[in-house]
Amino acid sequence: MKSTFLSRSELIGFAILALIIFIALPMALDSFRLNLFGKYLTYAFVAVGLVLCWGAGGILSLGQGVFFGLGGYCMAMFLKLEASTPENTSIQSTPGIPDFMDWNQLTELPIWWQPFHSLAFSLFAVVAVPVFFAFIIGVAMFKRRVGGVYFAIITQAFAAILTILIIGQQGYTGGVNGITDLRTLLGWDIRTDEAKEVLYFVNGALLFVVLFIAQFVRKSKLGRLLIAMRDQEDRVRFSGYDVAGFKIFIFCLGAAFAGIGGAMFTLQVGFMSPTLVGIVPSIEMVIFCAVGGRLSILGAVYGALLVNWAKTSFSESFPELWLLGLGGLFIAVVMLFPNGLAGIWSQHIEPRLKALFAPRGAPKSASQSTPAE
Amino acid sequence: MFADYSMSELGAIFAMQGFAGLILFSVFVLMALGLAIIFGQMGVINMAHGEFMILGAYVTYIMSNIFADYMPALFGMYFFVAMIFAFLASGALGLFVEWALIRHLYKRPLDTLLATWGLSLILQQIYRSVFGAREVGVSIPDWMMGSLPLTDMIEVPINGIFVMILAVTISFGVWIMMYRSKWGKQVRAINQNRVMADAVGINTAWTDRLTFGIGCGVAGVAGSAFTMIGSTGPTAGQLYIVDTFLVVVFGGAGSLLGTIASAFSISQAQSIMEFFLSGSMAKVLTLLTVVGILMIRPQGLFTLKLRK
């Protein structure tokens, strides 16, 4: 009975990922590139959440950028207020408020910005605000049994709505440029190379916390229920479960992960803008998850790393090719590798490795078709 | 907010905004018709729908240049020829896409969504490579320029009227096809019971392909009509896709009348609010209202209650 938290092969998988993130990448990359990979890893938070919602639960959200953005903006608001001291902003007509507010003729900090003077509140909001919105959307949709493509379209509409709102209300949100020129976190300059390195490791550690939570959920009965719901929703209902409650929970959890990712993005990259919120980034986050393998939480991390690395490399040398490549990737993953990298690994590579290292006449466990967890 | 205007001014404002809303309505209807066929009847999410429209727009652009260069005498007529070519081009691409992509994914609607998104990225890049990143506009024939004065305060642009007439004509054409032709009967039969339709001798695979092709063709015509009121760029299609899906879902998938009614209410709401609020807030409020109503009534405005 495989109810242990980590099976042997999963343990190896976690260990390899830890080696890559905490040792191999920091040793191999200069500080600029490491910061870039740190940015990629913030998307992995979203992708892990999508594995739970979409891969396990069958709920495809095309609005994860909303939660990533909300988390990121909560962090950015705190940092912006810290950067907008009256001394720093003395040339403004109203010193002490963020520069974009001043440019938009605001003379006073809006009331809903006030709590973001507090770091504790901001960190709480990074998780709570995305979860709050996910909860409202989840209750409205899942209680009425909206799912599948309808859910996808409506979450996409939310991504559109939030983007338009942020761009339209530039006096309060920084508009299309977003919230930029972030400097210090409680006096600690986050723009230096050392700070970026520290943040990279904080980010990696948080990612592992999220991975462990995700692993715990998948291994719990709730994880099995999600798979059961994806395949036979009615049967689950008639086994006495309130299906909506489970969907709401997993959607909120995915939103919380995305919010943390967004906050780490803000800290490492130094700004937050609507280009990370809208329809396009939201659907790209789905492809990170799909490339890694929609059933595999570790795969999601590799998917986020690989696709973003490819994006950066291509956009540097052949910008025209990148859209073709990304488009082709969407089609290829769906048509040829529905279980992504993790599927290729568990179906083709792992059995061969096992055959190679196992003693002769080994049990036929290699024929298991389950993708790696 | 109304205090600054006199009654007659207010009336004129509402009439003008109402008319602007009617043009927006025509645009929504044209966009949504193809989608209503593909999504409403086949349940296929085609995220590249906007790019099929843009293809029609580019075909119209090409035709306008050909006519201007080689047949200037017939230039006043080019638009009608262009529309036919737009239908054929987008329709042919639709047939190909169904064959290459969609037919493998009928049982995986969410995957169809992702694959067609990939397709839309590829098409956008192709347009950018062929036609350039900048928006292109067509030369509008003389007879379509200018505007008709209705009263001394209300004027309506002729190209807007033309697009409205097109929207009505094409809606009527689609209605004839869906509810009066043999193809329409087959499509609806498949929608209701695929296995049975197969069993009674309907070639479901070919009907699916044709349906997808016709839906894409109608999108092409819509794109063609757009060139009369705006310019075309490689990413223009993506801007509309969410609105279009919301129109179809809000109307109730599978109901042509619902699609038209929802296009009407959404466009009117948006254009009237636009006058009093900023454009972006009008859009946000409209979308929020639509999404809010969909949360209360997820099946849309017009749907039948069916036995499971």
Added chain:
Amino acid sequence: MNVPNERFILKVEGLTVSFDGFKAVDDLSFYVEPNECRVIIGPNGAGKTTVLDLICGRTRATSGSVTFKDKELLTMREDQIVHAGVGRKFQTPSVYEDLTVFENLELSYPKGHGVFGALAFRRDDKVRDRIQEIAETIFLEDLLEEKAAFLSHGQKQWLEIGMLLIQDPELLMLDEPVAGMSVAERKKTAELLKRIIEDRSVIVIEHDMGFVADIATRVTVLHQGKTLSEGSMERVQSDPKVIEVYLGH
């Protein structure tokens, strides 16, 4: 018909559902006693499955009432109806194909049904023993670690019955439990069903008349959403109305 009485475990009264004007179930009333095995028969489209759907909350009724142990079921959610003690088996076997037989049964075990309950749920010996016991009842004790997708059609039907048994419902509703089974499986299933219906009330939809005669306490014949006849198997079989619409052809 009968006067409603405290001795009934399930009272269906004036139950009506219409789909766009078409009344699939029309002013239907019937009463089930504790430990009774009620079989519903009727031609295709008579509304048999719809009646079960209405009782378990899958379809919402237009009007009428369904009371189970003095609780009105029509206003309750599906999962609440299950917790009240009503279990439902579907016509086509619906099991979780990606999970093992053990996990299928475990998910139906009546514990940890809330979100946080499910997170905290642990497989203790009590759970294991109960699953073992049920697996033996449904002839699947050797296949506990097998994925449900690899079971035969008959074995899936048994598994679904097992998933109901582990909930220990007071009212069990079975929709064509022996349909699509081989002769050997059918015999085994009949045996299984006879054993499990002993200490609970059961509503069965079935076409196999031999099987019906074997298990039924009473039979209700549905026709066009209404009761055509009700009573013992012999009485129903000799009812001229029934012979005309159903058994006649």
